[in-house]
Amino acid sequence: MTQHLQRAAAYPLRRRAVVKRLLDGRPELLVVAGLGAPAWDCTAAGDRDLTFPLWGAMGGAVSIGLGLALAQPSRRVLVITGDGEMLMGIGSLATVAVKAPANLAIVVLDNERYGETGGQATHTSGPAELSALARAAGIARSSVVSDDVARAAAMPALFDQPGPVFLTVKVRAEDLPLVLPPKDGTELRTRFRRALGMT
Amino acid sequence: MNATASPAGASKIDWPAAIHRQFKSWDVRQVAHVPDAGHKRLIELCQADNAIAVVPLTTEEEGVALLAGAALGGQRGALLMQSSGVGNCVNMLSLPRVCRLPLLMVVTMRGEWGEFNPWQVPMGRNTEAVLELCNVLCFRADSPAEVEPTLEAAARMAFEGPQATAVLLAQKLIGAKSFVK
Numbered sequence: 001m002t003q004h005l006q007r008a009a010a011y012p013l014r015r016r017a018v019v020k021r022l023l024d025g026r027p028e029l030l031v032v033a034g035l036g037a038p039a040w041d042c043t044a045a046g047d048r049d050l051t052f053p054l055w056g057a058m059g060g061a062v063s064i065g066l067g068l069a070l071a072q073p074s075r076r077v078l079v080i081t082g083d084g085e086m087l088m089g090i091g092s093l094a095t096v097a098v099k100a101p102a103n104l105a106i107v108v109l110d111n112e113r114y115g116e117t118g119g120q121a122t123h124t125s126g127p128a129e130l131s132a133l134a135r136a137a138g139i140a141r142s143s144v145v146s147d148d149v150a151r152a153a154a155m156p157a158l159f160d161q162p163g164p165v166f167l168t169v170k171v172r173a174e175d176l177p178l179v180l181p182p183k184d185g186t187e188l189r190t191r192f193r194r195a196l197g198m199t
Numbered sequence: 200m201n202a203t204a205s206p207a208g209a210s211k212i213d214w215p216a217a218i219h220r221q222f223k224s225w226d227v228r229q230v231a232h233v234p235d236a237g238h239k240r241l242i243e244l245c246q247a248d249n250a251i252a253v254v255p256l257t258t259e260e261e262g263v264a265l266l267a268g269a270a271l272g273g274q275r276g277a278l279l280m281q282s283s284g285v286g287n288c289v290n291m292l293s294l295p296r297v298c299r300l301p302l303l304m305v306v307t308m309r310g311e312w313g314e315f316n317p318w319q320v321p322m323g324r325n326t327e328a329v330l331e332l333c334n335v336l337c338f339r340a341d342s343p344a345e346v347e348p349t350l351e352a353a354a355r356m357a358f359e360g361p362q363a364t365a366v367l368l369a370q371k372l373i374g375a376k377s378f379v380k
Contacts, residue, residue: 032268052271057294060264064294067268067276070229070252089264091257099254185298189271198273 005121008112008173012147015109015171019080020045021155022107026076029159030068030196034061034081036116037176038109042080044179049195052188053181059089062106066096069104069163072196076103076159083110083124083168090133096164097138105158105165106134110144111173119173134166146170212343214372215240218305221350222251225358227303228274229254231262235281237307237373242279259284260291263302270300275358277303282310282326282367283319292333292363301361303354304335305368312370327367335363341371 019041023029031051033042039053052068054061065079086108096104112125124130131144141161145151151169158165182188193199218241222230230245231254232238245251256262262278269276280288285306295302309316310323327337336356340349346368353364 030272056297057264057267057291060260060267060291060294063261063264064268064271066254067229067265067270067274068272069268070254071269071272071274089261092261092264094257095254095261095265099252185294189298189300192271193273196271196273 005113005119005125005173008125008170011111011170011172013145013151013169013171014174015041015111015169016044016176018109018151018169018171021151022078022080022158023048023051026159028075030072030075030077032061032065032068032077032079032081033181034079034085036082036085037111038080038082038085039181040176040179041109043181044176047181049191051181052192055183055185058085059092061085062089062092062096065104065106066092066099066101069101070099073101073103076105077101078158079104079106081106081108082115083108083112083122083130084114086130087123087128093134093137093139093166100164102162104163106167107158108166108168109171110168111171113173115173115175129168131166131168139164139166142166144168144170212346214340214343214346215244217347218350219244219248221347221354222277223248224351225354226275227277228252229266229269229276230279231256231265231276232279233259233262233281233284234279235307235309237281237368238279238305241305259287263288263291263294266302267294267298267300270361275301275303277305279305279307281307283322285326285329285365286322289329289333292335295361295363296334299361301357302335302363303357304330304363304365305350306365307368307373308370310370314370323370330365333363335365337365337367339367339369341369343372346372
């Protein structure tokens with residue numbers, strides 16, 4: 001297991017740069033950010049009203065994205081979450097596949113560990129591979145990338161191909177400065193809905 | 200497996216249709232479910248309704264999260280489950296609570312009236328207490344005539360709160376499940 005943990009420390013892709021590429025220049029995108037590092041990454045890329053960062057509800061990010069995608073079929077919805085969070089809600093991928101919302105994309109930033117709790121190995125540091133699980137759940141447009149050439153080639157499908165689209169990005173395991181979004185759930189909910197034109 | 204025996208006898212009131220009617224009057228657009236035999240007809244009514252997206256779940260807490268997303272996107276929803284599923288929802292119920300989002304749950308009760316399966320009893324006996332601990336307001340319907348007004352009250356408090364509410368459909372109402380055909 002230690003060997004596997006060392007593997008992710010050498011991955012070339014850096015999570016903050018990947019997320020910045022996902023969010024930059026897409027102000028219309030509706031984003032759900034899974035708890036922990038993905039929420040900090042999204043905030044580091046620029047806090048925005050149409051990002052809903054989670055501070056809990058572990059395992060729920062994809063389901064929140066599905067409900068949002070069904071409610072807003074004309075808007076692209078992007079869920080950005082981590083491997084530990086995705087594993088906790090792995091069944092939600094089968095639910096997404098059943099509904100097959102054309103406007104939903106899911107990116108898992110996979111550093112193969114629980115980064116917020118001491119870096120314990122997740123199952124993806126071993127034999128589990130999330131994009132294969134997503135494909136087996138019924139999401140045909142599912143892939144995994146681990147270098148920047150593949151990342152650049154895979155990214156457009158998240159925004160211009162019919163969903164659901166699933167992408168695992170193998171990212172370097174690294175300790176980064178915390179960049180925290182607002183913590184008040186009512187503020188996050190209100191600003192999101194207001195930005196969508198609701199009260 | 201589907202045989203049921205209602206202690207109240209046959210009722211003229213079509214309470215699943217009454218729930219569907221309330222869904223329509225509250226503009227419920229997403230109905231998520233992990234089924235119970237008691238929800239069979241309501242699920243079929245929702246599936247036949249083109250204005251409602253019916254979302255089958257792998258586990259009940261997905262539905263709590265799904266309907267939080269629906270609320271963020273401006274749609275109302277309802278979550279159908281049986282009482283055993285309430286236990287699966289506990290941590291996810293922090294989401295509507297912390298974000299003050301509406302949640303309407305419709306729970307068919309097991310383990311409380313003539314239950315043949317002892318494995319259903321622990322969660323069934325604790326369903327209401329667990330929901331109340333999680334800040335979900337509970338409203339019970341014990342007879343067919345109570346279902347529609349109870350649903351309306353719970354929906355009003357859910358959507359106009361916003362607040363998490365649950366309608367508990369008593370096993371006495373649904374009829375105790377039996378494996379005897």
